[in-house]
Amino acid sequence: MNAIATEVTPVTPRKPWKNTRATLKTATINGFFSAVLATALYTFTGLDGILGWYVSFIISVMVVMAIVSKVTGNGKSIADQVAPVVISAGFATVMIPWISLIGTVVQRGVKGIYTGFFTHDMLVNSMDEPLNVGGISHAIIGTLIIVGIATIIAAPLGIIAALYIVEINGKAARFVRFLTQAMSGVPSIVAGLFIYSTVIITVTHKNNAFAGSLALAILMLPTVARTSEEVLKVVPREIRDASYALGATQVRTTLRVVLPTVRSGLITATILGVARVAGETAPLLLTSQYFVRFTTNMFNSTMASLPTYVFGALRTGTENSLARAWSASLVLIAIVVFLSVIARLLGGRSTGRK
Amino acid sequence: MLDSWTSDAPAKLFGVSDIGVTPRQLKVSRGTSDKVFRGFILAGALFSLIVLALISGFLMYRGFGIFKDFGFSFFTSSKWEAAADDGSAPAHFGVAAMLVGSFVVSVIAVAIAVPFAMAVSLFLEYYAPYSLRYVLTTILDLVASIPSVIWGIWGYTILMPHAVGWSKTLNHWLGWFPLFDVPAPIFERSPFIAGMLLAMMILPIVTSVAREVYSQAPRDQIDAAYGLGSSKWGAMRTVVLPFGKSGLIGGTMLGLGRALGETVAVYLVLNLVFKVNFHILASVGGNVASLIASRFGEASPYELKALMAAGLVLFFMTLIVNFIATTIVNRSKVPS
Structure with a gap:
């Protein structure tokens, strides 16, 4: 069979979503006029600094876009022209404090970091001393211990709550979900106050690190429960049915089929819970408080932690102590961000993306 | 899972009941191990109920004397004075100023955060280039995990x-309006500054709720809007924003709950004074959480x-706000 001979002229597909030369040209011209107007605004009004120029630039862009749409009359209303500018500018504005915060913590925190900072404690040094003595080893280890114990308490309970909602799905499932949501709204200081009024006043009669762990566990449980619930929901129904069809009981199905399937997801949930409470300050101020040296005594002694170290250094209020606060903040933020990144890498698409 | 076997859905599906045949009901009988397991899980799941009950119970028990x-003057008086050591003046405690302060600061925070949260979520869902969305969302999630004490130290040294x-x-141009008036020209550590800082802290949570409801806006309606010649903003205004309205209100309430309970950041940037104050630029304020701290x-x-x-008052306040918030958010979600 011979194909019918026809002249095939290659057709380049059109790409209407691509920016054409004309739109780029318009954008450049608009940007230029906006910059001119912004500089004028900046010079003749009281705005100053980079932020001042930024604000005047955004106003200028909106004005220029509005004028352009009025003059050229290209069928779009002023609102259509200005809305994307407002939305993008809103996002850009929100990022300013983030960049400032991270930048400041890194810039000021790096100054106080030396190797001894991670190996020394504050037993023989005061907050006010120069930055080349003393360190935060006790605070780092304290945070690890307090948060670790909190995790041992809260993670299983959170996962059990999620198991009840998804696996058992009994009559109280909605009620349990409601309870965990209500618990996620408990203010951190109230959790601390509660543990103080129960554990410390009634049982131990003095501040201790274990009470701090309990307070953090209250705050951690809802995060673990909610994330675990999302994770468990992803398990396909078919593999449960297959397990039941083979005659497995529900307990075997849950323990041998469902939980191993979502192991990494549950680890993600736990890490997110840890990241949620690692920086909590208020409950620890009321419970585990601060101690100048490293201790493993959970029940009879107060214990340092990074957030309370930062807080204590801030309250001392001298130049050196403030520098210490920034350095400890840098370590704290590095730990929390590291944990969050790990959690997202482990969780991958199932939790990170829609 | 197993419970659905007992339903008569298959019978209806095949129209069996129409011909007068009643389907056999399947009864699930569970073994002992399953019963124990289910009981154990239920007990663990109800742990949060125990904790919530204990929190209200114990704080009530400890605070009952007060x-x-x-x-009722505990709620209406704003005097907070411990008893004098020599016994000359009795103690007097009232949280009116702190309650008002909590709401002033939180309302400022919400008023600033919500418009930005709307812009951010619309940007992330509909305007940002595809390649950037994942990165920007991840950054937003990481910002949400910045500890409040670090927001506090940054707010005190950089923002203030x-x-x-x-x-x-603001005071220079709008000082004639009582809200922006100040009795004394001190502007440090005011409710305005604390509210601004809180706005930055609650933005991620409001955004995540808003983004979730905006992303569920019906695609066919958006396409229909485009088909009728609407611009992108037109589609946002007529489809996405009305669809996400109740979700946004829920997210706002959730943010309000967070702002009410925030302690350390507020403690660092707000001057604690026991006086009811509506001049948001004046260096007078407080909230219940920072009072406790x-x-x-x-x-x-x-x-x-x-x-x-x-603490009990704060607990109930946030519980009610959160209850309203979750109810609204859950109702606005499309069942999946």
Whole structure:
């Protein structure tokens, strides 16, 4: 069979979503006029600094876009022209404090970091001393211990709550979900106050690190429960049915089929819970408080932690102590961000993306 | 899972009941191990109920004396004074100023955060280039995990000097309006600054709720809007924003709940003064949480009881706000 001979002229597909030369040209011209107007605004009004120029630039862009749409009359209303500018500018504005915060913590925190900072404690040094003595080893280890114990308490309970909602799905499932949501709204200081009024006043009669762990566990449980619930929901129904069809009981199905399937997801949930409470300050101020040296005594002694170290250094209020606060903040933020990144890498698409 | 076997859905599906045949009901009988397992899981799941009950119970028990001694004036008085050591002046505790302060600061935070949260979520869902969305969302999630004490130290050292300048400008131009008036020209550590800082802290949570509901806006309606010649903003305005309205309100309430309970950041950037104050630029304010944090250290046993009572008030306040929020959010979600 011979194909019918026809002249095939290659057709380049059109790409209407691509920016054409004309739109780029318009954008450049608009940007230029906006910059001119912004500089004028900046010079003749009281705005100053980079932020001042930024604000005047955004106003200028909106004005220029509005004028352009009025003059050229290209069928779009002023609102259509200005809305994307407002939305993008809103996002850009929100990022300013983030960049400032991270930048400041890194810039000021790096100054106080030396190797001894991670190996020394504050037993023989005061907050006010120069930055080349003393360190935060006790605070780092304290945070690890307090948060670790909190995790041992809260993670299983959170996962059990999620198991009840998804696996058992009994009559109280909605009620349990409601309870965990209500618990996620408990203010951190109230959790601390509660543990103080129960554990410390009634049982131990003095501040201790274990009470701090309990307070953090209250705050951690809802995060673990909610994330675990999302994770468990992803398990396909078919593999449960297959397990039941083979005659497995529900307990075997849950323990041998469902939980191993979502192991990494549950680890993600736990890490997110840890990241949620690692920086909590208020409950620890009321419970585990601060101690100048490293201790493993959970029940009879107060214990340092990074957030309370930062807080204590801030309250001392001298130049050196403030520098210490920034350095400890840098370590704290590095730990929390590291944990969050790990959690997202482990969780991958199932939790990170829609 | 197993419970659905007992339903008569298959019978209806095949129209069996129409011909007068009643399907056999399957009864699930569970073994002992399953019964024990289900009981164990239920007990664990109800742990949060126990904790919530214990929190209200214990704070009530500790603070009961205060409610009895001061009655309703605990809520209406703004005087917070410990008893004098020589017994010349009795103690008096009232949280009116702190309650008002909590709401002033939180409302400022919400008023600033919500418009930005709308812009951010619309940007992330509909305007940002595809390649950037995942990165920007991840950054937003990481920002959500920045500890509040670090927001506090940044707010105190970096934000405050700037914000004092903005406060002065606001006061200069709008000072005739009571809200922006100040009795004394001190602008540091004002509710305005604390509210701004809280706005940055609650933005991620409001955004995540808003983004979720905006992303569920019906695609066919958006396409229909485009088909009728609407611009992108037209589609946002007529389809996405109305669709996400109740979800946004829920997210706002959730943010309000967070802002009400925030302690350390507010403690660092707000001047704690026991006086009801609506001049948001003045250096006078406070909230219940930072009251507890600041007085806790040197409180006498009696004052400690008053702090427990204040904690109970805060707990119920946030519980109610959160309850309303989750109800609205859950109702606005499309069942999946």
